[in-house]
Structure formats: structure tokens, C-alpha cells
Amino acid sequence: MTVIGVETLAGETLRIDQSDLNVLTANMRGSLLLPGAPGYDDARTIWNGMIDRRPAVIARCIGAADVMACVAFARERGIRICIKGGGHNIAGLAVSEGAMMIDMSLMRGVWVDPKRRIAHAQAGCTLGDVDRDTQLHGLAAVLGFVSNTGITGLTLGGGFGYLTRRYGWTSDNVRSFELITADGRLRRVSDAEDPDLFWGLRGGGGNFGVVTGIEYDLYDVGPQIMGGAIAWRAEHAAEVLEMFREVNENSPPEHVCVAAIRPAPPAPWLPKEIHGKLVVALFVCDTGPIEEAEKRVNAIKSFGSPLGDIVQKRLYCSQQNLLDATQPNGRRYYWKSEYLPGVEDGLLEKFVNHGERIVSPHSAILLFPLHGALSNLPEEHSAVGNRETGMVFNVAGSWEKPEDDKANIAWARNAWKDMREFSTGGTYINFLNAEEGDDRIRDAYGKNYDRLVEIKTKCDPQNIFRANKNIVPKS
Ligand SMILES: Cc1cc2nc3c(=O)[nH]c(=O)nc-3n(C[C@H](O)[C@H](O)[C@H](O)COP(=O)(O)OP(=O)(O)OC[C@H]3O[C@@H](n4cnc5c(N)ncnc54)[C@H](O)[C@@H]3O)c2cc1C
Structure with missing residues (x-):
């Protein structure tokens, strides 16, 4: 038996x-x-x-x-x-x-109501599942940058992507959750039906129960947008990143540029002789009207002498898949991350310095812009907070062999330690690694932390849902 x-x-x-x-x-x-x-x-x-x-x-x-x-x-x-x-x-x-x-990974149904501009997605969906079905109607939810990421973990921690500058955190764009709580009840949680729990679910991670479905607000996006990737030799990193700073500060929220420094991957759009050599790249996505978007991306495309450039008119779904190949399942990964108010003097120099010290051909340091609609809502609007954040940096270590763990982890920690002086003091809960515990969880939530503890104590006093960045209930 x-x-x-x-x-x-x-x-x-x-x-x-x-x-x-x-x-x-x-x-x-x-x-x-x-x-x-x-x-x-x-x-x-x-x-x-x-x-x-x-x-x-x-x-x-x-x-x-x-x-x-x-x-x-x-x-x-x-x-x-x-x-x-x-x-x-x-x-x-x-x-x-x-x-x-x-x-939950077998529960991947998506139902779109184009008239009400809502999608209901089961909790095991990936971002790509939701994008595919919403794009059939020229609509999109506010999701992240890599299509095989799960919607639920992303949304429960806040969530950001190419539409965040326009519409805020992913969790700002949730109408309701379907949730099974520790008492075994199935609840619909929305601002009208359970405002306290709804507040906590929008940032508080998996602390409050098992989500079985999420209802998202949708927006007109694409299907054609201007977007893609463009890269320059690392020797030009200083000028390119200065341009990136200016573009970010001056462009409307439809225009998003993510910066990365990394060894060039063996991508067909980059010349063979550059593969493995350090480059600075921008991932560009402009979801504004095509003619305006074209003008904005042309300014980037004509900057200096790019090594490769696939910024063009493309389907929004193809933009959402663009980074997938850089993040395969099963590699070894270690991240360190921090929120930034913006690009302050001195940051870009450190970005390049630590880029030059990367020890694996797969690792990168990334800067994701967040400023825009996030700050239209007050800090206490929902648990995710951090609404004064302008940017997030992620030191993303990625390598293949266990014997290289030590060198790659040391690189990521050193880069993070050195760049941390520019932090807002906050950090993204969804980017915390396995060793980051209570003090970092408090950093992630700031003054919203105490209210999360109250809700957790009420809703899951035995801490049944603890396999997460855990909010410990009061005893
Ligand atoms: C390659 C890559 C790209 C990423 N890009 C982005 C990005 O662009 N934007 C962004 O904001 N974040 C991004 N992230 C971070 C991502 O948001 C988090 O890793 C998130 O936790 C992933 O959710 P998941 O469902 O895939 O994870 P899982 O590992 O399955 O779960 C993560 C956490 O969520 C909980 N959880 C999952 N499902 C449920 C459920 N149904 N009910 C209750 N709790 C649940 C789990 O218990 C766990 O605590 C990225 C991560 C990776 C690896």
C-alpha cells in the first residue's frame, strides 16, 4: 500500500x-x-x-x-x-x-468581453495566454515582458511591463479576484465586495489564499505597434545610456525603453563576430498611434551606429515574446534588484562598470522605466505601494553549471551593493531571491507592511499560505 x-x-x-x-x-x-x-x-x-x-x-x-x-x-x-x-x-x-x-498550471482558460473591455483569466495562465486572446480584439491587459511568466504571481506582487507607464501596476488594473481562503471559502474579491482583502491582494503576494481567476481591465493596444530591440557596442555605452535617460525623461508614457548591458547573445539580428562581446541594448515599445510612434523610434534608430536593429512595426504579441529566448527554463538564475527614483548622476557609470565585470555570457543588468501612471494613485491605494518609483534595476545573473554558482552570485551581489546607493529604499517583492527575508519584505512594502499584517492575521491566522514572501500573522 x-x-x-x-x-x-x-x-x-x-x-x-x-x-x-x-x-x-x-x-x-x-x-x-x-x-x-x-x-x-x-x-x-x-x-x-x-x-x-x-x-x-x-x-x-x-x-x-x-x-x-x-x-x-x-x-x-x-x-x-x-x-x-x-x-x-x-x-x-x-x-x-x-x-x-x-x-494551477493546467487552469489556462481566458474569456474576453470586448464590449466591457474585461478579460477573465484562470490563475494558471501565462502572460502569453492572456495576450493572445485579448489581442484578437485589439485589446491588452497590463502585463510583463516575458510571455511564459505566470499571470498570478506577477499580478499578486504588483506587476509591470510595457504598458505600466500608461496604466500603472498590473494590480491597479484588476477588477476582481476569485480566491479560496484559508477557511475554505470561495470568494469574489473586489473593491465593492471585500475592499480590505482586495487591497492586500494587489501587491501582497500569495499570502491570503489560492487565486483561481483574475478579472483584468483591458485597453486598446495594437495589434500593430512600433517595437523591437537595438544594440550598440559597449564602447558607446555612455552616449547611448545618456540618450536613454533623455528619452525616458521626455517621452510620453506610450513610449517605453528598457536598457540592458550584457554580452551579445547569438541572435540572428546581431553580427556573428559580436556574439559574446559586451553590448548595450534598448528594448523599445511604443504603443502610441503608429505615425507618432514611428517618429519617436526613428530618433533612437538613427542614434550612432547600431550593431543590429529590429525596431520596426510589429504585432504587440511579438513584442511580448521578444525576450523569451533570453530566459530559458532550467538555467541557473540569481537576481538582485532595487527601485530607483530615476536615473541619477553616477548610476549609469556603475551600470557600465558592473556590466564590464559580468562573468557569464547570459547575464545582464537591466533598467526598466516605471514612472508615469503609478504615481497618479496614492501610496496607500493598494499593498504594492512604491508609487514614487521611476525605475527598477535588476542585476540578472544567468549561467549553466553549478560549479559557476559562486562567481556569478558574487558578481550580482557586488553590482547590487554598489548600485544600491541610488535606491529609493524600496525593492520589488517579485524580484526578491531565495535568501532575501523579512527585512527585504519590509523594504518592499514600506508603510503598507503593517496593514498587510492586520489583514493576514484576520484572514490566515495559522499562516497556511506561507510558501511566499511571507507576511507573518500576529500570534
Ligand atoms: C523570466 C522572467 C521575467 C519576468 N518579467 C517580469 C516582468 O516583466 N514584470 C514583472 O512584474 N515581473 C516579472 N517577473 C517576476 C514575476 O512577476 C515573478 O517571478 C512572479 O512571482 C511569477 O509568477 P508565477 O506565477 O510565474 O510564479 P510562481 O513561481 O508559480 O509563483 C510565485 C508566487 O506566487 C504564488 N502564486 C502563484 N499562483 C498563485 C495562485 N493561484 N494563488 C495564490 N498564490 C499564487 C506562489 O505561491 C508563489 O509564492 C519575471 C520573472 C521571470 C522569471
Whole structure:
């Protein structure tokens, strides 16, 4: 007879036999995967190859009722759970050793109501799932830059992408969540129906329950936009980055430029002889009317002598896929990040200095602009806060072999330490790595932290939902 050991909230091992597991499967349309079963290893594997953890059981849910059954089963027995959305969290929060994983990644339905300009997406969707279906109507939700990232982790932590300068955090553009809370109830959470919980869900991560669906506001975008990537030799980094600073400060929110310094990837649009050599690149996306957008991107395209340039009229969906190949599943990743008020004097010099010290051909330092609509709302509008942020930098280490861990992690930490002097003091909860704990979580939420603790204490006093950047309830 099958018997498994599952970790409890108290840190003990609970033995569960087949008859007990049958109680759960009888209440599910989806299936349970135990170690050794076909599909178990695929389901436990996430984007960051540094994370290699083995849940005791994986529940592959295919509807809200499955999730309710799992939460009830776990709560009654005091079992630790973790929740997997798109599996793209750098800290590997989707998977915990010995826990019961609630795997949402089969729940990928999207329903678009073009008249009301709303999309309802199931919680296991990737960004690409939502973009594909909304773009059929020339509409888009405010999502991030890499299409296989999960919508739910991204939205619960705030979320930003090419539309953020126009419309704010992803979470500012959520109408409602469908959520299963620790008491086992299925709730619709919106400003009208549960304002406190709605406030917390918009930034507070997976602390308050399992989200089964999200309703997003949609905007007119594309399908054709002006966008793409353009790169120059690193020798010209200072001039290019100065231009990037000016463009950012002076362009309307429709125009977004992300800067990166990194060794050139073997991309077909870059000459072979430059592959592996340091370049400075801009990822440009202009969602304004095409004629105006064209003028703005032409100013960038004619700057200096680019090594390669694929900034052109393109489908918004293709823009949203542009960076995917740089972020394959299974590589080793380590990030350090910080919010910035903007590009202050001295920052760009450090950006280049640390770019020159990159130790892996896959690593990069990136600057993402955020200023614009974020600051139209007050800091306390929702848990994510950080509304005075102008930019975020991410030191993104990416390499292949475990023996290179030490050198790559040391590079990222050093670059972050040195660039941190420009920080607003805040940091993005969704970019915190596995070792970043309570002090960094407090940095991420600033003065919104105390209200998050209140909501957590009310809504999940036993801290059932703790496989996240955890807000610990008051005892
Ligand atoms: C390559 C890459 C690109 C990225 N680009 C961006 C970007 O452009 N903009 C941006 O804002 N962020 C970006 N991020 C960060 C991203 O927002 C976070 O990593 C986020 O946590 C990913 O969500 P996920 O569902 O894929 O992750 P997972 O690892 O599956 O989950 C992350 C956290 O969310 C919780 N969670 C997931 N699903 C649920 C659910 N249904 N209910 C409750 N809790 C849940 C998990 O428990 C976990 O704590 C990027 C990350 C990567 C790796």
C-alpha cells in the first residue's frame, strides 16, 4: 500500500496512506502525482534551475472545486502547501520540499468581453495566454515582458511591463479576484465586495489564499505597434545610456525603453563576430498611434551606429515574446534588484562598470522605466505601494553549471551593493531571491507592511499560505 510522508505546518512528517489520498482524489477532477509517477518531475520543475525540491504530492487542479478540496484536505491535517502558477519566481516559491503542491498550471482558460473591455483569466495562465486572446480584439491587459511568466504571481506582487507607464501596476488594473481562503471559502474579491482583502491582494503576494481567476481591465493596444530591440557596442555605452535617460525623461508614457548591458547573445539580428562581446541594448515599445510612434523610434534608430536593429512595426504579441529566448527554463538564475527614483548622476557609470565585470555570457543588468501612471494613485491605494518609483534595476545573473554558482552570485551581489546607493529604499517583492527575508519584505512594502499584517492575521491566522514572501500573522 502506498504511504507518503508529508510535512506539516509544525515541521513534522505526517504519514498519509492511499485510502486517505483517495478521499482527496474522489473530490477532484484533476489528479495527484506522487514521486516517481510519470509527469511528477515535469510538474515540480520550475524556471530557475537552482531550485530542485521534491513535494510529497502534487495536486494537478483543473477547477476551483479541485483547489477547494486541496485546501480543505491540507487544513484539516495541518499539511504544508505550496502553490505553483507559472513557476517563474526567482526564489522558487512555487515548490517546497515535502509539501503538498497545488499546481494551477493546467487552469489556462481566458474569456474576453470586448464590449466591457474585461478579460477573465484562470490563475494558471501565462502572460502569453492572456495576450493572445485579448489581442484578437485589439485589446491588452497590463502585463510583463516575458510571455511564459505566470499571470498570478506577477499580478499578486504588483506587476509591470510595457504598458505600466500608461496604466500603472498590473494590480491597479484588476477588477476582481476569485480566491479560496484559508477557511475554505470561495470568494469574489473586489473593491465593492471585500475592499480590505482586495487591497492586500494587489501587491501582497500569495499570502491570503489560492487565486483561481483574475478579472483584468483591458485597453486598446495594437495589434500593430512600433517595437523591437537595438544594440550598440559597449564602447558607446555612455552616449547611448545618456540618450536613454533623455528619452525616458521626455517621452510620453506610450513610449517605453528598457536598457540592458550584457554580452551579445547569438541572435540572428546581431553580427556573428559580436556574439559574446559586451553590448548595450534598448528594448523599445511604443504603443502610441503608429505615425507618432514611428517618429519617436526613428530618433533612437538613427542614434550612432547600431550593431543590429529590429525596431520596426510589429504585432504587440511579438513584442511580448521578444525576450523569451533570453530566459530559458532550467538555467541557473540569481537576481538582485532595487527601485530607483530615476536615473541619477553616477548610476549609469556603475551600470557600465558592473556590466564590464559580468562573468557569464547570459547575464545582464537591466533598467526598466516605471514612472508615469503609478504615481497618479496614492501610496496607500493598494499593498504594492512604491508609487514614487521611476525605475527598477535588476542585476540578472544567468549561467549553466553549478560549479559557476559562486562567481556569478558574487558578481550580482557586488553590482547590487554598489548600485544600491541610488535606491529609493524600496525593492520589488517579485524580484526578491531565495535568501532575501523579512527585512527585504519590509523594504518592499514600506508603510503598507503593517496593514498587510492586520489583514493576514484576520484572514490566515495559522499562516497556511506561507510558501511566499511571507507576511507573518500576529500570534
Ligand atoms: C523570466 C522572467 C521575467 C519576468 N518579467 C517580469 C516582468 O516583466 N514584470 C514583472 O512584474 N515581473 C516579472 N517577473 C517576476 C514575476 O512577476 C515573478 O517571478 C512572479 O512571482 C511569477 O509568477 P508565477 O506565477 O510565474 O510564479 P510562481 O513561481 O508559480 O509563483 C510565485 C508566487 O506566487 C504564488 N502564486 C502563484 N499562483 C498563485 C495562485 N493561484 N494563488 C495564490 N498564490 C499564487 C506562489 O505561491 C508563489 O509564492 C519575471 C520573472 C521571470 C522569471
